[in-house]
Amino acid sequence: MANHETASAAASTEAHDRSRSHVWYKPGEQLSLSPYTIELFQNYSKVPADQVAAHIIQVRDKAWEVYPYPCIGSFRFLDFAITESPIFATALSKLKSGGKYLDLGCCFAQDLRALVYAGIPSENLYGADLQSGFIDLSYELFQDGDTLKSIFFKGDIFDFSTFRPIRGGNADPDLFEKIRGDIDIISARSFLHLFGPEQEFKAACQIVDVLKDKPGSIVMGRQVGSFTPGIESISLGRREVFRHNAQTWKEFWDRVGEATNTKWDVQARLLELSPDVKDSVKAAELANIETRGWLEFVVVRL
Ligand SMILES: C[S@@+](CC[C@H](N)C(=O)[O-])C[C@H]1O[C@@H](n2cnc3c(N)ncnc32)[C@H](O)[C@@H]1O
Numbered sequence: 001m002a003n004h005e006t007a008s009a010a011a012s013t014e015a016h017d018r019s020r021s022h023v024w025y026k027p028g029e030q031l032s033l034s035p036y037t038i039e040l041f042q043n044y045s046k047v048p049a050d051q052v053a054a055h056i057i058q059v060r061d062k063a064w065e066v067y068p069y070p071c072i073g074s075f076r077f078l079d080f081a082i083t084e085s086p087i088f089a090t091a092l093s094k095l096k097s098g099g100k101y102l103d104l105g106c107c108f109a110q111d112l113r114a115l116v117y118a119g120i121p122s123e124n125l126y127g128a129d130l131q132s133g134f135i136d137l138s139y140e141l142f143q144d145g146d147t148l149k150s151i152f153f154k155g156d157i158f159d160f161s162t163f164r165p166i167r168g169g170n171a172d173p174d175l176f177e178k179i180r181g182d183i184d185i186i187s188a189r190s191f192l193h194l195f196g197p198e199q200e201f202k203a204a205c206q207i208v209d210v211l212k213d214k215p216g217s218i219v220m221g222r223q224v225g226s227f228t229p230g231i232e233s234i235s236l237g238r239r240e241v242f243r244h245n246a247q248t249w250k251e252f253w254d255r256v257g258e259a260t261n262t263k264w265d266v267q268a269r270l271l272e273l274s275p276d277v278k279d280s281v282k283a284a285e286l287a288n289i290e291t292r293g294w295l296e297f298v299v300v301r302l
Pocket of ligand 1: 069071076077104105106107108109128129130131134155156157158188189190191194
């Protein structure tokens with residue numbers, strides 16, 4: 001594993017509070033399921049409607065033990081954000097015609113499952129995460145071990161030599177090297193915001209390297225942003241991160257472009273946090289509570 005802040009933050013798991021009284025950990029009774037979530041679990045995962053909530057809660061609790069990310073504790077992995085992205089239709093048509101998708105820092109890889117549910121051939125979809133435990137739990141959550149043909153890699157974005165296929169069939173151990181540079185769409189959802197400014201920049205340059213070297217390649221996702229962009233200290237991993245707005249995100253990709261000799265069209269908007277997320281942020285007594293938002297982005301190679 002590369003020697004850098006996030007790998008060590010994620011590896012030093014004992015340092016993190018897995019208590020169920022933690023502010024990011026929502027008790028199961030607070031789980032509210034959207035009609036889409038119930039439909040997907042019923043039709044794709046074959047979980048009876050009246051058991052969907054209990055099923056999700058018990059797998060979520062196992063994932064919280066792997067690493068207590070806020071998106072796990074507060075059930076945000078049920079957002080299926082890709083289905084709400086302004087380029088969902090474009091993504092579907094690219095992938096239907098054979099394009100390849102990588103869910104980076106996939107955890108439960110819920111958006112990958114939403115794509116399969118929308119009719120995309122699963123063999124064109126890949127997932128990657130530092131923690132193999134999350135990848136295993138993603139099969140348990142979606143109950144698709146016998147049907148899903150996607151390959152999942154365990155790997156650290158800062159060191160491509162660590163990428164190994166761990167689930168999805170008897171893949172070539174060097175498969176990642178073969179698909180590197182051949183990916184049409186990367187989902188980087190709640191991912192780049194994990195890293196301090198220098199590491200975030202390096203991770204974005206690595207993303208450019210994995211994408212197809214052609215106009216039209218896409219990086220999409222959303223992450224925590226701020227209406228007053230700047231450095232913020234976060235307790236998870238005890239580090240400083242830069243919270244972007246649409247303008248600083250564009251400038252960030254301009255710098256990534258200069259470093260990688262590429263050009264990017266950046267469409268980004270900062271959305272207000274939903275009231276329940278705002279309440280958790282307040283309860284966590286985090287700085288800059290009022291100015292936080294969700295930065296939703298689509299970054300397209302020119
Ligand atoms: C906050 S979670 C987001 C998960 C998922 N993308 C979502 O939106 O629900 C961040 C994920 O990134 C993974 N991760 C953290 N550092 C990583 C690294 N250096 N390389 C690859 N994955 C990493 C974590 O294990 C975790 O699954």
